[in-house]
Amino acid sequence: MIIEHLSYSYNSGTPSEALALKDVSVSVSRGEWVSIVGHTGSGKSTLAQHMNALLIPQSGLVEIDGVQVTPKAKGLRELRRKVGLVFQYPEQQFFAETARDEIAFAPANWGASGEELEQCVDYAVSSVGLEPDLLGANPFSLSGGQQRRVAMASVIAMKPDYLVLDEPTAGLDAPGINELIRLLKKLRSEGLAVIQVTHDLQSALDHSDRLLVLENGMSVAGGAPEEIAQYLLENPVRGLVMPPLVQFAAGLRERGITLDLTSDIGTIIKKIEERRPCAGIAGERQDTCSF
Ligand SMILES: Nc1ncnc2c1ncn2[C@@H]1O[C@H](COP(=O)(O)OP(=O)(O)OP(=O)(O)O)[C@@H](O)[C@H]1O
């Protein structure tokens, strides 16, 4: 997927025109996990909706597997199957009377029936850890976390090549978030592209291959987690809070400990322990030394 110089305004040409994206470029390959981070109103959802041709570019390019998204492009329907979008607010995508019908809708629409359709539904339900007892429930009657799972299952059932998730951890508890991360890693290892829109910078730094940082509709940084942590340390973005672990790693660096800003807690502890003997620090007793 290639996005180049994408700009988009809501209510274009009216007094309430709002510029949501300005000159944004990003590319995503299969088997890659890219996170889009930014403050509220920075344009993340607007970008996500361009990725499955729900919004059509007003200027710039969106191209998915060789198909350019334009108002009259042939193959937009196929693109929307290929790029599954899980909405920021799951209830925005519900329309069926039961969770099962919600999940079965897309594969049925694409021609699956009988045993094949059952397999699609079972695969999606077990992938997202949805309790099968809930399949008969009205999706609107479910909890936030259960709704999120139904919404994800309904997209995964289409077997997309690109999975775009807008704030997927919202409404999930800690075990639910861990399960989701495991699922996304598995899908990535199977060759899917995962595009995660999130406020959770720690999770994005921990799991993504690359991040894109949006600020006021513009892409201000893009790159590997370590590069982005360094960038954000030097150029704080309003509304994006530096994760405590990154701040801690940065503090250790200032005290002369060489480590990556995105080091995990185990690595950080090891680095501190290596430093404990304080060899070479004049005037400090070993037992009282702090790094
Ligand atoms: N339907 C709409 N009509 C008019 N303006 C809109 C609409 N949707 C979004 N906007 C405006 O476009 C800008 C980007 O919105 P967008 O929803 O893409 O941001 P976001 O980064 O997803 O925010 P959040 O983190 O709150 O979900 C904002 O200024 C917003 O007010």
Ligand SMILES: [Mg+2]
């Ligand atoms: Mg949003």
